[in-house]
Amino acid sequence: MASPVPDGALGELGRTGGGAETLALLVRDQDTRRLLLLRAVLDAADAADPAVCSAERKARLREDWSLLAEADRPPRPGAAAPPSGAHRRPPDAARSLRAARSPGGALSPARARLFHPLTGPWALSCLRGLDDRERLPGARDEHAARRLRRDLAHFSAVAAVAAARAGIxxxxxxxxxxxxxxxxxxxxxxxxxxxxxxxxxxxxxxxxxxxxxxxxxxxxxxxxxxxxxxxxxxxxxVHALPGLLPGAAPMPLDDADPYRAAPGPRHRTLGAPATLDDADCKRWLQAWSGTAAALRTGGEQRVDEASALLRCLVPLERPPGAGADGRDSCSATRHEAFGALLASPPKDAVALAATVVHELHHAKLAALGDLVTLHHAGPEARYFAPWKTVPRPYDSLLQGVYAHLALARYFQRRALVTPPPEAEYAWSRHARYRAQVAAALPALVASPDLTVPGRVFVDEMTAAYERMAEHPAPRDHTVRAQAYVKAARALWTQRHAPALPRPKG
Structure with a gap:
């Protein structure tokens, strides 16, 4: 059976690149998975015990689905045109839910809502609530039931927005x-x-x-x-920033969606979801306005991938203890929220561009992993990563090395095309990221758990790492970066090496 990812696309992604067709492949697959996820929610609700999902709620879900489907239907011949001006629907936007996307790439109002990144966490929350195995007696069960009622009610809001945008x-x-x-x-x-x-x-x-x-x-x-x-x-x-490029759609800056925060305890390095005031919006606008230009200094492909993959920004508060350890920002992606970038207020356009590069490579690798199996490694945390103080599982190491390789390439390219002092800063960042990749990449290459596509992918990562040697950083930056990684490894080994399980084989 042919692989869903052509060898050429796998190679492009391994080199931290990706042409238009490769990026479109990732997007189409994620959009299709979103439609399947929605279908799973509706099927699970329909099959649920009335004690879990009442007959009234099931009927409402069917009504919401009908409204959503109408918002996705092409305009009927002879139908009255929608009102002019800001309320007018794009003439070729509506398409049937049976197709993933129109030939020209335009999304109907219904699809714009379903493919919005934060619809994914909502759908997964619904599925968890509808799963009888997740339900326990007592107060916890009542809490889960209340959460499920709210989750299912949110579908009505999603359908209403799509219908309003469609002029219905x-x-x-x-x-x-x-x-x-x-x-x-x-x-x-x-x-x-x-x-x-x-x-x-x-x-x-x-x-x-x-x-x-x-x-x-x-x-x-x-x-x-x-x-x-x-x-x-x-x-x-809601807040929105201008499109990344002239003529592009505005970029949502979403500080309102109830599903923008992941359930459960928040990671200690991440700030809480933020609610923006005017000063916060101005800070975001100032950084965002220069982000396309800052991305372009790292190569035109960085602008292309941001245009293709980034669908919304979710503002976070600064991380706990910001500044105490030299860390004054945080960012993240969520697998279930493809296209969303969560980040604290950016320092400037270059910092925001680097965050975009970093997080979109996590998103690219996660989307690729949905299409093809790259490895069969287990969840044991035993690998050294210079950017973490604790051992990492193989999959997390792969994610980290991939994002750091992209950053090393981005800052090298930026160092080569910008004048001092920007170039000096870029060389220091490049040297740090490349040294970190050098310390962790051998563990990826040596793994016996790589599949054939995984081997191709990691080999391309290795080739991209080696090609950076053609334009080495100034020696002082390289020496400092290597000393930093050496110290990190010594401390990590002292803390963790005696307790680690032995490698297989």
Missing amino acids: PFAVRLTARAGVLTLPSLGSLHTAAPGDVPVDLGHRDGRLTFRQPGAPDVVVHLESGIGAWSGALAWTS
């Missing part, structure tokens, strides 16, 4: 959670009463009307692309 008139009842009703990509309504509050929502001609008990109606007008405005203090529109 409708009237639905939604439920605010903890006094806030969030419409993804539009904004949030803060209800007059606290807790879970019923809100009636109607849409016609690009105007949304919210009606709730004991409060005046709130009227909201759709913006073109992202967001919606209102003169009511109860409404807060």
Whole structure:
């Protein structure tokens, strides 16, 4: 059976690159998986015991699905055109849910919502709640039941946004959670009463009307692309940055979606999801405005991959103890939220560009791993990674080396094309990242657990690492970087080597 990833694409990705067709392959596969995930949610809800998902809730899910499907349907011949201006639907945007994407790449309003990165965490949360094996008696079960009700109710908001963007008139009842009703990509309504509050929502001609008990109606007008405005203090529109390139769609800066935070305890190096004020938005805008130019200094491919893969930014607070250990920023990606980049406020455009390069290579490798098995290594944490103080499993080591290799290549290219002092900083970053890769890459190469595609991928990583020697960093940067890695290895060995399991074979 032919591999779903051609050898040429595998080689491009191993070199931390990826042409338009290769990146499109990753995107198409992730989008298809999102549709399958949604189908799994609907099937699980339909099959669930009434005690888990009531008949009323099942009927509502079917209604929401019908509204979503209508938002994805091509305009009927002779149908009235949608209103002009900001409320007008792009003429070729609507397509059937049976196809992943239109030939020209345009997304229907329905697909724009389903493929939004943060729809993935919502769908997975629904599946966990619908799984009977996850349910336990007592208070924990009641908490899970309440969470599931909120999760399934969120589908109504997703369908309503898609229908509004498609210009479809409708009237639905939604439920605010903890006094806030969030419409993804539009904004949030803060209800007059606290807790879970019923809100009636109607849409016609690009105007949304919210009606709730004991409060005046709130009227909201759709913006073109992202967001919606209102003169009511109860409404807060979502934030958006300009497109990465001229003519590109705005980039959501999402500080409102209820699924932007991963469930469970937060990693100690990550800040909490942030709620932005005007000063925060200005800081993001200043850095983002120069990000395309900063990416381009690392090669045009860095701009291309950001344009193809990045779909939204999720702002985080600065990490706990920021600055105490020289770390003043944090960032992350989530496998279930393909296209989202989570990050604390960037220092400047170069720092944000480096974060984009770093995190998009985690996303590229995770998407590739969904298509093809690269290794069969187990979860044992026994590998040295100079950027971590604890042993890493093989898969985590592969992820780390891949992202650091991309950063080493990015900063080398930047060092070669920028004047001092930018070049000096870039050389120092390149030397540090390349030395870190040099210390960890041999463990990847020597593994007997690599599959045939995995061997091709790691061999291409090795070739990309070796080619960087054609333009070495100044000696002082190289010496400092090697000394740093040597000290990190000595400390790591002292702490962990005696307790590590012996390698296989």
